[in-house]
Amino acid sequence: MRHIAANGLNLLIAVLLVVLGIIGWGVSAFRGAGPLQQETIVVLDRGDSLPVITEKLEQDGAISNGTIFRIGARYTKTATTLKFGEYAIPAGASMEDILAILSSGKSILHPITIPEGFTSFQVVQRLDEADFLSGEITTVPPEGMLAPDTYNLQRGTPRQTVIDQMMAAQKRILAAAWEGRQADLPLDTPEEALVLASIVEKETGIPGERPEVASVFINRLRAGMRLETDPTVIYGITGGKEVLDRGLRRSELQTRTPYNTYMIDGLPPTPIANPGRAAIAAVMQPAKTDYLFFVADGSGGHVFSSTLREHNRNVAEWRRIERQRQSEQN
Incomplete structure (x- = not known):
């Protein structure tokens, strides 16, 4: 009996040693390189x-x-x-x-950049081209309601989730800017401010100019003058779905559409692009000027004026620069 008991104990010890060995090997394999x-x-x-x-x-x-x-x-x-x-x-x-x-x-996060001034159609296109995203966007979001920015996204993030994130961000930006706006702006709602911000965004790509450009449109609204801005006319033609790679025709400037600010009073019915934070801020806090006009200065910026006579001189100078450039190219 003692012999059998001893053998049993030895067997149990052997089994335990094997089990412990297996566990030790498993832990080593789990934690090892x-x-x-x-x-x-x-x-x-x-x-x-x-x-x-x-x-x-x-x-x-x-x-x-x-x-x-x-x-x-x-x-x-x-x-x-x-x-x-x-x-x-x-x-x-x-x-x-x-x-x-x-x-x-x-x-791993993948950056995707939505430039300031992209239309909602262009934003959807960019998201559709990002092969690391998933799902579909069934409808183009409202113009102006997407916040331009660089978004760092995980692979597999649904495209609609990104759209929702952009809309939430723009809503926050607009609400905060509207809360801190200057008094007595000729704008009744945040939505009207967003429309004007989109126009400012499309008129200039120079950050330092935005408050001055905004002041021109604010002053014109206060004076009951039409905005007379080309980007709105272009949006009325393209709907934000393409780039108009030519100048506007006289007939287009004379055709009444909801977006032709040469023909209509006040603001167009919707934004014409998705403005960035700086353009929105410029509209809420425009520069204090008496400017009513601006025209390209030939260097990528604009020259501003308070009277039509001064503006006409600036336009003549711009046309001279254009003629000179054309002659140099020929």
């Missing part, structure tokens, strides 16, 4: 289960034993905290390291 020789990118899609993620990591050569990886994920309670996204796995990363990376949510 992984097989990757160089950094690799792993993409976790929305809804990926632990087995699917494990298979992806095995296929990418990031782990050498899927079973240990799954056991480790459950033991460390990270199996349910893995987040979708695109992750950089460094060379030699252990399974423990990989789980920490995939649970952090610090995935």
Whole structure:
């Protein structure tokens, strides 16, 4: 009996040693350096289960034993905290390291820039061209209601989510600017201010000019003068869906449309583009001037004037510059 008991104890000890050895080997494999020789990118899609993620990591050569990886994920309670996204796995990363990376949510971010003055149609086009985004945008958002900026986005982010983010940002920007606006502006609502900001945005690309350009339109509205601005006429022709790569025809300037500010009083019915924060601020806090006119100065900026006579001289000078440039090209 003693012999049998001794054999049983020895067997139990042997089994325990084997189990402990297996556990030790598993822990070592889980925490030890992984097989990757160089950094690799792993993409976790929305809804990926632990087995699917494990298979992806095995296929990418990031782990050498899927079973240990799954056991480790459950033991460390990270199996349910893995987040979708695109992750950089460094060379030699252990399974423990990989789980920490995939649970952090610090995935690779892709920048996408929406320039100031883009129309909503152009914004949708740019998002459609970004192949790291997902889903569709079913309708073009309202003109002016998207905030131009550089957005850093995860792979797989739905395009509609990006649109919603842009709209929320523009709403916040507009509300804050309207709250701090100058007194007695000839604008009744934030929406009217947004319309004018879009015109300012399309009239000048020089940041320092925006308050002066805004002052011209503010002064004209106060005086009951028509805005007479080409970008609105162009928008009436293109609807913001294309670039008009030619000058406006006289017939177009004389055709009444809701956007022809040579023919209508006041503001057009909607913005003509998505203005940036600076253009919105310029409309809410325009420069204090008596300017009523401006024209290109030949260097990318504009020259401003308070009287029609002065403006006509500036226009004549601009035309002289244009003729000189044309003769130099010929």
